[in-house]
Structures are given as structure tokens and as C-alpha cells.
Amino acid sequence: MNKSHFLQGLLLLVFLFSVTTRSRSQDEKLKAIFVYNFTKYINWPQKPGNFVIVVLGKSAIYTEIESIASKKTVGNAAIQVINTNSPEEIMDSHIIYIPASKTNLLLSILRKSQEQHILIITEKEGSCKTGSCINFYNKDGKLGFEISKTNIENYGLGVSTDLLKLGTVIKE
Amino acid sequence: MKNSKAIYMSKLKVVSFCFFIMFLSAGAFSQPDSTKLEKMTREEILQLSQDELLEMSMEDLVFLAQKMGVSIDELLNMKTNVASKTSLTPRETPGIVSIITEEEVRYSGARDLIDVLRLVPGFDFGYDVQGVIGVGLRGNWVHEGKILLLIDGQQMNELSYYNMPFGNHIPVDQIKRVEIIRGPGSVIYGGNAELGVINIITKTGKDISGAEVTGTYGRMRKSMGRTNLGINAGSAFKNWDITAKGFVGKSNRSDQQFIEYIDNHDNTIDLSEGGSEIKTQHLNLGASNEKLSFRLIYDDYKTWYNFYADSLIGNEGIYNEFRSILGEVKYDLKVNKKLSVTPKINYKYSRPYFEKGYWRNFYNNRYQGALLLNYQLDSTSTLVSGVEYLYDKGQCIGDTGYFYSNHTRNITIDNLSAFIEGTIRLNKINFIAGFRTESNSIYGWALAPRIGVTGVFNKFHFKALFSGAFRSPGIGNIDVSNNIKPEKSFISEVEMGYRINDNMFVTANIYDIKISNSITYFDNGGWTPAVDWGYLNADNAGSDGLELEFKAKYAKGYATVNYSFYTQAYRKVPESYSVPGHTNSALGLSQNKIGFYGNYMPLKNLAISPSLSFIGKKYGYSHVDNEGNSVISEFGPYCLLNISMTYENLLRKGLSVSLSAFDLLNKNPPYIQPYNGGFYPYPGSSREILLKIVLSSEFLKEL
Numbered sequence: 001m002n003k004s005h006f007l008q009g010l011l012l013l014v015f016l017f018s019v020t021t022r023s024r025s026q027d028e029k030l031k032a033i034f035v036y037n038f039t040k041y042i043n044w045p046q047k048p049g050n051f052v053i054v055v056l057g058k059s060a061i062y063t064e065i066e067s068i069a070s071k072k073t074v075g076n077a078a079i080q081v082i083n084t085n086s087p088e089e090i091m092d093s094h095i096i097y098i099p100a101s102k103t104n105l106l107l108s109i110l111r112k113s114q115e116q117h118i119l120i121i122t123e124k125e126g127s128c129k130t131g132s133c134i135n136f137y138n139k140d141g142k143l144g145f146e147i148s149k150t151n152i153e154n155y156g157l158g159v160s161t162d163l164l165k166l167g168t169v170i171k172e
Numbered sequence: 173m174k175n176s177k178a179i180y181m182s183k184l185k186v187v188s189f190c191f192f193i194m195f196l197s198a199g200a201f202s203q204p205d206s207t208k209l210e211k212m213t214r215e216e217i218l219q220l221s222q223d224e225l226l227e228m229s230m231e232d233l234v235f236l237a238q239k240m241g242v243s244i245d246e247l248l249n250m251k252t253n254v255a256s257k258t259s260l261t262p263r264e265t266p267g268i269v270s271i272i273t274e275e276e277v278r279y280s281g282a283r284d285l286i287d288v289l290r291l292v293p294g295f296d297f298g299y300d301v302q303g304v305i306g307v308g309l310r311g312n313w314v315h316e317g318k319i320l321l322l323i324d325g326q327q328m329n330e331l332s333y334y335n336m337p338f339g340n341h342i343p344v345d346q347i348k349r350v351e352i353i354r355g356p357g358s359v360i361y362g363g364n365a366e367l368g369v370i371n372i373i374t375k376t377g378k379d380i381s382g383a384e385v386t387g388t389y390g391r392m393r394k395s396m397g398r399t400n401l402g403i404n405a406g407s408a409f410k411n412w413d414i415t416a417k418g419f420v421g422k423s424n425r426s427d428q429q430f431i432e433y434i435d436n437h438d439n440t441i442d443l444s445e446g447g448s449e450i451k452t453q454h455l456n457l458g459a460s461n462e463k464l465s466f467r468l469i470y471d472d473y474k475t476w477y478n479f480y481a482d483s484l485i486g487n488e489g490i491y492n493e494f495r496s497i498l499g500e501v502k503y504d505l506k507v508n509k510k511l512s513v514t515p516k517i518n519y520k521y522s523r524p525y526f527e528k529g530y531w532r533n534f535y536n537n538r539y540q541g542a543l544l545l546n547y548q549l550d551s552t553s554t555l556v557s558g559v560e561y562l563y564d565k566g567q568c569i570g571d572t573g574y575f576y577s578n579h580t581r582n583i584t585i586d587n588l589s590a591f592i593e594g595t596i597r598l599n600k601i602n603f604i605a606g607f608r609t610e611s612n613s614i615y616g617w618a619l620a621p622r623i624g625v626t627g628v629f630n631k632f633h634f635k636a637l638f639s640g641a642f643r644s645p646g647i648g649n650i651d652v653s654n655n656i657k658p659e660k661s662f663i664s665e666v667e668m669g670y671r672i673n674d675n676m677f678v679t680a681n682i683y684d685i686k687i688s689n690s691i692t693y694f695d696n697g698g699w700t701p702a703v704d705w706g707y708l709n710a711d712n713a714g715s716d717g718l719e720l721e722f723k724a725k726y727a728k729g730y731a732t733v734n735y736s737f738y739t740q741a742y743r744k745v746p747e748s749y750s751v752p753g754h755t756n757s758a759l760g761l762s763q764n765k766i767g768f769y770g771n772y773m774p775l776k777n778l779a780i781s782p783s784l785s786f787i788g789k790k791y792g793y794s795h796v797d798n799e800g801n802s803v804i805s806e807f808g809p810y811c812l813l814n815i816s817m818t819y820e821n822l823l824r825k826g827l828s829v830s831l832s833a834f835d836l837l838n839k840n841p842p843y844i845q846p847y848n849g850g851f852y853p854y855p856g857s858s859r860e861i862l863l864k865i866v867l868s869s870e871f872l873k874e875l
Contacts, residue, residue: 026218030237033225037233067222141727142241144234166234 030143031136032064035097035121038134039074043158044094045117050080052093056109057085059099087112095119098132106130117156128170133157135170146170209235219378242727243674247271254351254371256604257360257546257556258595263633266604266624267357268665268681268719272350274375276730279771279781281816281832283390283398283862285342289370290785290812291769293719293736294354297338298760299843299854302492302525303425303448303477304337308761309354309368310685311715311738313749313846317691318643318659319368320361324458326469326498327364330524331536331564332648334364337494340450341473343419345386345402345866346374354719355683356641356663358620359608362560362589363644366661367685374456377406377413382869390423390862393838394444397860398423400452411461421452425475428840428855431795441478443855447489449476467500490527497521514544523569525648532573536566536647556606557592566647575651576701583647586613593622601627607640614650618642618658635667635681645691645707652706661687661714676724685743687713692746693847714743715758729779731770738763748847751791751804760846762808764788777820785812792844792853802848810839816862826871830864 035053051074055062062083069079074094082089087109090096096118098106103124110131113120122132128148133155135146147167152159209232217240225233239245251259255267262269270292282288289295289307296308298315306315317334320327321342329336350372357365383405390397399422406415425448430441441447455470471494478489502516523535544558564585568574575583593606607621624637643659650656663686669679689709698704717738724731739756751757769783787810794805816832835841835858842853 026220026240029222029225030233030240033222033233034237036226037230040230064222068226071223072226139241139727142239143237163230166230 027138027143028060028064031123032061032068034136034145035061035065035095036068036072036074036079038095038119038121038163041160041163042119042152044119045156047092047094047117049077049092051075051077052080052082053095053097054082054084054090054093055097055099056087056105057099057102058083059097059101061097061099065097090118091116093118095121098122098124098127100124103127106132113155115156119152119155119157134167144168209239212236212239242725244671244677244723244725245674246725247273247723248671248677252351254369255353255357255360256595257544257593258554260595260602260626261628263628263669264602264626266602266622266626266635266637267353268355268635268637268667268683270352270354270721272352274348276769276771277344277347277350279779279816279818280769280783281781281814281818281830281834281862281864282344283388283832283834283860284338284340284344285370286338287814287834288344288347288350289352291732291767291783292352292354293721293734293765293767294717294738296761296765296787297843298846299851300335300337300845301849301851302527303450303475304335304492305339305425305843305854306335307338308758308846310683310717310736311740311758311761311763312367312685312687312713313758313761314367315846316643316693317364317646317649318366319370320357320365322361322369322371323456323469324372324374324467326467326500326518327361327520328469328471328496328498329364330494330496331520331522331538332524332534332566332646332651334644334646335524337473337475339425339475340398340400340421340423341452341454342372343400343402343417343421343452343454345384346404346417346419346456347372348375348379349373355637355665356620356622356639356661358641359591359593359606359622359639362608362610362620363618363642363658366641366643366659367663374417374458375404375406375415376408377415377458378408380404380406380415382407382873384866384868386864386866388421388862388864390834390860392424392427392444392860393858394427395424397857397862413458413460415456415458417456419452419454421450423450423452424448424857425450426840426855426857428858430855431852447476447478450474451491463504463506465500465502465504467498467502469496469498471496471498490529493523493526495521495523495526510548512546514546515542516544517541526569531570533569534566534573534575534647535569536564538565539563552597554595555592556594557590559588559590561589562587564647566651576706577651577653583650584613585647585650587611587644600629601625610642610644612644612658615645615657618644618660631671633667633669635665637663637665637667639663639665643691649691649707652701653708654702654706656691656707657689657709659687659689659691659709661685675726676722678720678722680718680720682716682718684716685714687743690746692748693849694748695850710746710748712744713740713746713749715740716742729770729772732768734767736765736767754791757791758846759804759848760790760792760844762788762790764809777822779816779818779820781816781818783814783816786810787812787841790844792842792846793848793850794852802850807842807844807853810841811837812839812841813837824871826868826873828866828868830862830866832862832864834860834862 066081069081100123120132121134123136127135128146133152145167148170255265294310300306321336353369357369386402388400402419404417427444432439451474453472457468459466473494474491499519505513518540520538526533540562542560547555566583568581589610591608596603604624610618620640622639626635641661645656665683667681671677690713692710695705715738719736721734741756766786771781789808793802813836814834818830820828838859841856844853845851
């Protein structure tokens with residue numbers, strides 16, 4: 001075995017023994033933290049039990065929110081995170097997070113969630129115009145959120161003016 | 173005696189001046205410190221953990237989320253240490269710097285460091301000897317020990333002449349960032365950084381977080397271009413960051429015809445049939461925690477050449493091999509909030525220009541120790557100083573060799589150096605002053621002072637820099653010289669820049685390089701070393717010029733356009749480097765260069781990256797006439813057009829595929845010898861199509 005083959009073999013061994021995970025995208029991490037922070041600025045009517053956040057479909061934000069749920073509470077309530085593909089499971093939740101890939105479910109969720117006091121968060125441009133309460137956007141890599149006071153109040157929720165100052169308010 | 177007293181007094185004045193500036197700053201001036209968040213770079217924001225983000229207020233999160241966006245500030249606010257021991261942004265740092273990011277290297281499809289440096293103003297490449305391609309900068313042939321190449325802080329230049337061969341050498345897939353000083357660096361780095369510094373920072377364990385394998389295959393029109401394999405592995409484990417990065421490569425420099433002339437004898441070699449092979453092996457191991465760091469680099473680079481040997485010796489050809497082993501142990505000790513002390517020890521083995529069977533091969537060992545002090549006087553003033561000692565020993569290999577200069581089998585050098593540099597921030601202006609002095613057992617004293625002012629006023633910035641620098645003669649120079657002394661230079665630079673908006677930035681600079689005691693190769697045709705051929709301190713040299721650069725960066729892509737120009741009209745250049753009748757131009761190096769590189773992402777995972785170098789005409793020795801005299805001809809201008817397409821996360825996360833074409837117009841630019849060394853221009857590669865596949869551990873995770 002010459003030196004070149006030895007080096008190649010050594011490098012391959014290093015590769016095979018060093019498989020670990022990469023860090024999750026910072027975008028999803030920040031969105032999850034925003035979602036948690038929104039709970040400090042939104043008022044829900046008293047509901048007994050856990051504070052429930054539903055994430056629709058496969059999204060990295062689910063694991064991020066779950067990680068926060070293991071460390072934080074909303075008031076005294078523990079945070080429960082549900083990952084589902086079925087809009088039927090959203091009824092007792094406080095927040096529904098609809099990733100961009102599931103935006104097609106927004107209208108059916110809107111119909112089901114009326115009178116349910118649920119904060120709907122989306123990540124598709126124009127979603128606040130079609131009923132979303134808070135919508136994440138990304139422009140040139142800058143993460144921000146649009147917020148609709150009207151939609152939030154239509155779902156029977158209250159919103160702090162401090163939060164309205166931090167987002168882009170979408171008016172009807 | 174009187175003279176040495178005057179030198180001593182002059183040095184004392186410089187020291188006193190530096191201390192005066194340090195203490196002036198020690199409390200008399202202050203500026204309000206902006207918040208930590210405002211100073212954070214995008215890279216730092218991306219590294220924040222969930223726990224750190226959870227501790228922040230909503231206002232801070234909104235601020236960070238906006239700052240995370242793509243803007244030119246990502247580049248402008250990047251902290252760099254390349255031109256100063258104090259961390260400063262590229263607009264503040266006391267040097268004319270270029271920074272090439274990992275993203276730019278990756279998307280450009282760069283085959284090697286030549287492709288990367290061609291994107292930078294002022295850089296050009298030429299042919300040296302024995303199959304070696306070297307670098308020119310700002311109209312000066314800096315290959316001869318005047319530009320320092322660092323990898324993770326390790327000085328890679330070989331230890332005989334302090335040269336660095338280019339071409340499928342340094343693995344580009346290990347690069348996290350390339351920081352380049354296009355001017356002097358002696359005050360920080362000593363005698364191998366007279367006219368430039370290329371500082372390569374490779375990926376950390378945290379960057380890699382697992383492993384990645386890169387396979388590259390390139391095909392020129394008539395022969396294989398390159399077959400490379402690189403593996404990067406690394407992880408952040410507890411407090412440690414551990415990396416192992418390796419590369420093995422085989423390539424052909426050219427597939428064109430090469431014509432040599434030695435003693436009126438023409439010889440044509442078709443390189444598509446072999447004769448320009450390069451073999452590379454490179455291993456970089458690192459481990460570090462907050463205080464302690466280890467580095468070990470093994471580098472072996474062989475370049476085949478058969479022309480010179482063919483004519484004179486009658487051989488089939490031979491490998492010219494450069495082998496280096498470098499090691500470092502460093503400890504960063506924070507004594508208190510203001511003072512940190514860094515002791516470090518280095519070892520370097522260098523066996524350059526090794527040819528099997530040659531009667532006079534030699535290798536060099538370097539043992540080095542240094543102690544660096546960083547003292548933060550207050551929020552506006554920093555004082556950095558240090559002492560370094562190195563011991564070089566050149567040793568002949570085998571029984572036949574000896575050094576010409578002392579007729580023994582070894583040459584040793586003791587070198588003691590000390591440096592001090594102070595940085596004072598007065599409101600928006602930075603004052604930088606410092607110097608480095610060296611005492612060398614062979615050539616005596618050398619001094620590199622520097623004074624600079626830089627200022628950033630919102631959108632506008634300026635720099636005015638005045639630096640002394642020097643080039644130390646290496647063991648290879650000392651071997652064939654009588655009383656060789658360091659080459660000295662004085663460089664003046666002025667830069668101005670303007671941030672047009674969030675996404676665009678423009679900068680312009682002018683420079684004046686004045687070299688004295690130029691270390692120059694001479695050959696009068698005789699056979700006696702140091703008398704008929706060798707190195708001497710010749711006439712003055714240098715250049716004057718300007719460089720312009722425009723940069724734009726958006727989420728969908730980025731673009732950089734630059735222009736560089738030099739003239740030697742105001743400098744008396746050694747005859748060997750000059751072009752008779754064209755006093756503006758240096759031999760082998762183009763006076764004008766336009767560079768463009770960009771990237772457009774039509775899809776989230778698809779990057780299309782064109783690049784272009786327009787190289788103005790050059791002059792070089794092209795052939796010998798009937799009387800045996802070397803004849804200078806004009807070459808070019810030519811345009812190198814390249815395009816690279818990269819698709820990331822193909823099929824699943826962790827698989828990336830690039831398809832690139834280099835020299836689409838098939839101009840085959842030659843490498844011209846930038847001095848009268850007796851060689852025709854060495855042909856470059858023809859159009860090369862390159863396929864690169866990168867597979868990371870994420871791919872396996874998803875299986």
C-alpha cells in the first residue's frame with residue numbers, strides 16, 4: 001500500500017466515524033421563538049389544561065417549538081405541541097402554525113376555527129388578507145412578520161399595541 | 173559606530189512615538205460604546221443558540237431578524253485580524269484588504285487558489301522554473317518570498333526561498349474565508365509578507381458538524397484536467413472544536429504544446445501526452461478550546477517537468493517536490509479583563525525543490541517560539557506586542573551535497589524579532605501605529621514601521637497608510653550570495669469607500685510601492701555560484717497604481733466588478749524584470765485587469781455563477797533569434813470566461829452537484845516568466861469542464 005492509498009483510507013475512516021447532525025436553520029429557530037413570544041402579547045380567554053400549539057405538516061419549526069416547550073410555560077400552563085396533517089385535530093388548540101407548504105389548508109381551517117379563539121400563524125405572502133392573524137415573511141433574508149389586528153380580534157383574542165408596533169400591521 | 177548609534181536613536185524615536193500614542197489614548201478620549209447587538213455580524217447571529225435567543229426581548233429579536241437579512245453589511249461588518257492584531261472591520265483595518273467568502277468560493281466552482289485569486293484586484297500569475305507557477309501582485313513578481321500564504325495561521329511558504337507554488341495545490345473545499353492584504357504585512361508577519369498576505373481560514377468543526385466528501389473531475393480539451401478527493405470532518409464536542417481535513421489530487425497543468433529554449437536548442441513538448449502532472453496530498457488537523465489549540469498540517473506537492481532536464485541532462489523528466497510539515501501549540505491566557513497573553517511554539521519541516529537523484533537536495537527545519545501580549549487599555553485603545561524567536565537549519569540530504577556559500581552541509585539562522593502596535597479609536601477615526609524589528613544572525617537588522625489612519629463615517633470610509641516592509645533572504649538565497657541583505661520597501665496607500673445602500677458598496681484606492689535593495693537573481697552565463705549566478709541586492713524596484721471595486725449583494729445573488737492598474741514608469745526596475753521600450757510595464761504581468769464574478773439563484777437550490785477576467789496585454793520572452801538572443805513579444809489581451817452551476821440538496825439534503833466550465837472561449841492563457849530566466853511562456857490549460865459532487869453526513873442522516 002503506497003502513502004497515497006493510506007491517506008485516502010485514513011480520510012475515509014475519519015468520514016465514516018464522524019457522522020453527526022448539523023444545526024437547524026436559524027430562520028426556523030427564530031420563528032419558533034417569535035411564536036413563543038407572541039403568547040406574551042396575545043390574550044386568550046381562560047381555557048383549562050395545557051397551552052396547545054398545533055403545527056400542520058412536516059416542518060422544522062415543530063422540533064424547535066417542542067424544544068422550547070420543554071423549557072418554558074405560558075403563564076402556568078405547560079406547552080403541548082402537536083404535529084398533524086389533519087385539520088380536524090386543531091379544535092382545542094391556542095395556536096395553529098401553518099407552514100408555507102400547507103397554506104392550501106388555510107381556508108378550511110378558517111372555517112373550522114371560527115369562535116374557537118385560535119391564533120393562526122402562517123408563512124405565505126398575502127395570508128393576512130385571507131384571514132391569517134400573523135404571517136412571517138422573508139425579504140432578502142430579513143425575517144419579519146405581518147400582523148392583522150382585525151383578524152386577531154375576529155377570533156375573539158386580544159392583542160397588545162406593543163406587538164403591533166413591532167410588526168407590519170395589515171389593514172383591511 | 174556613529175552610524176549604529178544613529179540607527180539606535182532612530183529606533184528609539186519610533187518606540188517613543190508609539191508609546192506616546194498609546195498613553196495619549198489611555199483615558200483622555202472615549203466614545204459611547206454601541207450595544208452588543210448592533211455590533212453582531214450575521215454570522216454571529218446565525219450561531220446564537222435557542223437558549224440565548226429565548227433570553228432576548230421581543231424588540232431585540234425583531235432587530236436581529238432584520239439584521240439576519242442579506243445586505244452588504246454582512247461583508248462590511250465582518251471582523252478581520254489579517255492586517256492588524258486588533259479585530260477590526262474591513263473598512264477600519266489598516267490594510268487594503270479583500271475578503272472572499274466560502275459561499276463565493278463554492279459557487280464560483282473554483283478549481284484551485286489560482287481561480288480564487290484571479291477574482292481579486294492586482295493578482296496575476298506567471299511561470300517560475302521547474303514546473304512551478306507563481307503569483308504576481310500590483311506589477312511585482314511577489315512569488316519570490318514577497319507574499320505570505322497562511323493556512324489557519326501557519327506560514328506555508330517553503331523555507332529555502334520562501335516561495336509558494338500554485339495550481340491544484342491548496343484545497344479550496346476546506347476554505348471558510350480568504351482574507352487578502354494587497355499591500356505590506358511585515359509589521360505583523362515579518363520578512364515573507366513584504367508586499368502581500370493571503371490568509372486562508374479553513375472550516376471549523378462547528379462549521380462542518382459531521383463530515384463532507386468532495387469528489388472533483390475535470391477534463392481539458394485534450395487530456396484529464398484533475399481528479400481530486402477531499403474529506404472534511406469535524407465537530408464541536410463539549411468545549412472542543414475538532415477537525416480533520418484531507419485532500420488528495422492529481423492534475424495536469426496543461427494540454428497544450430510547450431516550447432523551451434536552452435542554449436539555442438528548441439524543444440517542443442506536447443503536454444497532452446504528459447509532462448505537466450501535479451500530485452497533491454494535504455492534511456490539516458486541528459483541535460481547540462477557548463484557551464488551547466493544536467494544529468498539524470502535512471502538505472506534499474509534486475510537479476512534473478521534463479523540458480529543462482531533457483535538454484541538459486537527457487532525462488525523461490522528473491518530479492519537483494515540495495513537502496512541508498507544520499505544527500503549532502498555542503495557549504490563550506486571559507490574565508484579567510484587560511490583559512491576555514499567548515505563548516505559542518511552532519515547528520516546521522520544509523523540503524522544497526526536491527528532485528530524486530539530484531546531488532544537492534536539502535531540507536530545512538524551523539523551531540519557533542513566540543509570546544504575544546494583548547492589552548486593552550480602555551474601550552478605545554488596544555496595545556499589542558510580542559517577541560518571536562526562530563531557529564532555521566538547512567541541511568543537505570545524502571553524501572554529495574554542500575552549501576556553496578560556506579562549503580558545509582548546513583546553514584543555520586537565528587532570528588529574534590519584536591513588534592508593538594497600538595490602536596486608538598477617537599470617535600470615528602482609528603489611529604494605528606507600530607513597528608517590527610528583527611535581529612538576524614546572517615543579515616543583521618531589519619525594521620518595518622507602520623502608521624495609519626482609518627475612519628468610518630456612516631456610509632463613507634477612508635484609509636491612509638504608510639508602511640515600511642522587508643523581505644528576508646532565505647537559506648536558498650544565502651546559499652548562492654555574497655552578503656545578501658533584506659530587501660526593503662516603503663508603501664503608501666490611500667483608500668476611500670462608499671456604502672451606496674443596504675446592498676451596494678464601492679471602493680477605490682491608490683498605492684505607491686518603492687523597493688530598495690531588491691533581491692534579484694542574476695546569471696551571467698558562467699558556472700561559479702554567487703559569482704556568475706545567484707542572488708544580489710540590485711537596483712530599486714516597485715510600482716504605482718490604482719484599484720477599484722464595486723460589490724452588490726441581494727438574497728437572489730451577488731456581483732463584484734473590479735479593475736486594477738499599475739505602472740512602473742516612476743520606478744527604476746532591475747533589467748531582468750523590465751521590458752525595453754515599455755517602461756510602464758513589468759515583464760510577464762499585465763498592467764490592466766478587469767474582474768467580474770457573480771451569482772444568481774433562480775431557484776432556492778440552484779446557483780448560476782459566471783466569472784470573467786479580462787487580462788490586458790503582457791510582454792514576455794517568447795523565443796531566441798538566430799544569434800541566440802532572447803526576444804520579447806507581446807501577448808494577449810485575453811478574456812477568461814467561466815460559468816458554474818451548483819444544485820444543492822439534490823434528491824435529498826446533503827448532496828450538492830456542480831458543473832462548471834472554465835475558459836469557455838478557449839483562450840489558453842500562457843504563464844509568462846516575469847523575469848529573464850530563459851523560458852518560453854508556459855502554456856495554461858485549455859477549456860476545462862468540471863464536475864464536482866459534495867456529499868455531507870446530512871445525506872446519510874436522511875437515509
